[in-house]
Amino acid sequence: MTGDDTKHLPLEDIHVAAGARFGAFAGWSMPLTYPAGVMKEHLHTREHAGLFDISHMKLFEVSGPEAVSLLNRACPLDAGVLEISQSKLTFFLNEAGGILDDLIVTRLGDERFMVVANAGNAVADERHLRELAKGFDARVEPLDRVFLAIQGPEAWAALSRAGIETGSLLFMHGVEPRKNWFMSRSGYTGEDGFEIGLPKADARGLVAKLLEDERVLWIGLAARDSLRLEAGLCLHGQDITPETDPAAAALMWAIPKEVRASGAFIGADALRASVERGPAQKRVGLKPDGRQPVRAGAALFDGDGKPAGHVTSGGFGPSAGHPVAMGYVATPLAKPGTRLFADVRGTKIPVDISSLPFTPHRYRKG
Amino acid sequence: MATTYFTEDHEWLRVEGGVATVGITDYAQEQLGDLVFVELPETGRKLSKGDTAVVVESVKAASDVYAPVDGEIIEANGKLSSDPSLVNSAATGAGWLWKMKLADESQLAGLMDEAAYKAHIG
Numbered sequence: 001m002t003g004d005d006t007k008h009l010p011l012e013d014i015h016v017a018a019g020a021r022f023g024a025f026a027g028w029s030m031p032l033t034y035p036a037g038v039m040k041e042h043l044h045t046r047e048h049a050g051l052f053d054i055s056h057m058k059l060f061e062v063s064g065p066e067a068v069s070l071l072n073r074a075c076p077l078d079a080g081v082l083e084i085s086q087s088k089l090t091f092f093l094n095e096a097g098g099i100l101d102d103l104i105v106t107r108l109g110d111e112r113f114m115v116v117a118n119a120g121n122a123v124a125d126e127r128h129l130r131e132l133a134k135g136f137d138a139r140v141e142p143l144d145r146v147f148l149a150i151q152g153p154e155a156w157a158a159l160s161r162a163g164i165e166t167g168s169l170l171f172m173h174g175v176e177p178r179k180n181w182f183m184s185r186s187g188y189t190g191e192d193g194f195e196i197g198l199p200k201a202d203a204r205g206l207v208a209k210l211l212e213d214e215r216v217l218w219i220g221l222a223a224r225d226s227l228r229l230e231a232g233l234c235l236h237g238q239d240i241t242p243e244t245d246p247a248a249a250a251l252m253w254a255i256p257k258e259v260r261a262s263g264a265f266i267g268a269d270a271l272r273a274s275v276e277r278g279p280a281q282k283r284v285g286l287k288p289d290g291r292q293p294v295r296a297g298a299a300l301f302d303g304d305g306k307p308a309g310h311v312t313s314g315g316f317g318p319s320a321g322h323p324v325a326m327g328y329v330a331t332p333l334a335k336p337g338t339r340l341f342a343d344v345r346g347t348k349i350p351v352d353i354s355s356l357p358f359t360p361h362r363y364r365k366g
Numbered sequence: 367m368a369t370t371y372f373t374e375d376h377e378w379l380r381v382e383g384g385v386a387t388v389g390i391t392d393y394a395q396e397q398l399g400d401l402v403f404v405e406l407p408e409t410g411r412k413l414s415k416g417d418t419a420v421v422v423e424s425v426k427a428a429s430d431v432y433a434p435v436d437g438e439i440i441e442a443n444g445k446l447s448s449d450p451s452l453v454n455s456a457a458t459g460a461g462w463l464w465k466m467k468l469a470d471e472s473q474l475a476g477l478m479d480e481a482a483y484k485a486h487i488g
Contacts, residue, residue: 038425039400222399222426291447292403293423316402316425323402345405345421 009055010146010200018218025221026120028056033220041223042318045151045189049158050219051210052149058122059145059197060115064138067111074132076255076265082107087172087184089254093267097245097274101125102236106174106184114182118236146203151193154215162209171363190231190361229324230317232356238296239312239326245271248279282334285356286325288349293323294342301341308333308340320358371474372483373434378458389462393487399424401450406442407464420463435473437466
């Protein structure tokens with residue numbers, strides 16, 4: 001990709017002024033770290049409130065009399081049973097059941113839904129959804145929004161101080177608090193927190209108010225990655241891909257039982273067959289022994305030196321205090337406590353299969 | 367009297383009596399961010415210029431540190447095993463990486479002095 005194609009955040013000037021160091025991610029120039037550094041940013045989010053500019057992600061509004069039918073075809077989901085304001089993690093699957101993207105769908109009204117998609121897949125997702133929508137009385141509208149996340153135990157208090165009350169909103173619910181705003185209680189850190197899509201002009205005001213609060217610190221993509229990895233959350237393109245289905249990815253919990261049994265979503269037959277025969281590999285947490293991080297791409301071996309799988313994400317967990325990783329291993333080995341070995345530059349590092357998350361989720365569920 | 371040299375790969379060498387103490391520059395540690403692990407070389411290892419001598423790992427990524435000249439490792443900074451953040455807090459001091467006995471001191475002539483390095487990083 002040439003530099004000219006790189007997309008820039010609408011609030012880039014604010015990040016520059018905050019001293020951000022930028023790097024490329026999914027075609028965007030993104031703040032990777034701020035002067036505090038990844039370690040402090042990570043820990044600050046778990047202790048106070050971290051502010052993330054995630055405007056590289058895309059919001060779509062799906063509406064119309066057949067919006068429910070469209071979503072039920074596009075995703076392994078029963079959109080019709082979602083209550084208004086309820087959010088659900090779901091996927092776009094290909095015909096083989098492979099994960100094209102993971103998405104959050106929130107019901108805004110009887111015939112209106114918000115779909116939040118990953119940056120790297122946004123263009124393909126839009127094309128896919130528009131193509132499917134031709135067969136339904138439904139509209140797909142990409143929204144031009146700044147998208148912010150505020151995460152951590154003091155996120156709600158910081159928003160309240162900035163004039164946004166979040167009181168009754170629970171985890172995995174989303175509302176439209178103001179015109180052209182969308183706010184959900186969700187995130188990618190394992191902490192209580194919110195994601196807010198809003199027009200650029202409003203965003204400048206909100207960011208200014210939030211940053212007056214000493215509890216709030218800008219957090220870059222580097223800490224976003226270590227936070228989500230400790231929380232056991234998947235990054236599409238690494239931990240889940242079009243070559244992995246929800247059964248192998250240990251994400252079947254996101255698909256309701258009735259949908260698994262009789263849903264007519266794309267990839268349904270292939271996914272049912274995969275569940276039936278059992279996936280050859282499963283996604284697991286991996287805890288490397290010692291201090292040396294084990295990173296994406298490292299091959300895994302069993303005690304006899306036979307290939308056992310591979311690492312899809314790995315790094316250091318600042319809150320866990322040790323290296324953390326996840327990857328895919330042969331299903332018979334996919335039990336917490338199993339000891340495997342990761343090849344890191346020719347050295348075999350012992351890694352134990354670990355339950356996820358590495359740091360407990362602290363969602364506000366009720 | 368020790369002489370300090372710099373490389374385009376953001377390393378520094380402090381040379382005295384045929385022995386170089388090698389580390390990464392403050393600029394380099396800033397670029398890498400918080401280090402969480404340093405893979406140190408074994409004493410006695412012979413390195414050619416350009417060989418990977420040390421791997422420094424930040425939260426996010428692993429980066430190679432190359433031998434700036436030929437030589438033999440005579441000591442690695444063991445303190446980094448328990449406290450890799452010394453490289454961040456004292457890159458040109460207590461955060462040194464290894465000491466090597468130089469095989470060919472004439473190679474030093476190809477390295478930069480501090481003024482040239484400062485110009486290099488702009």
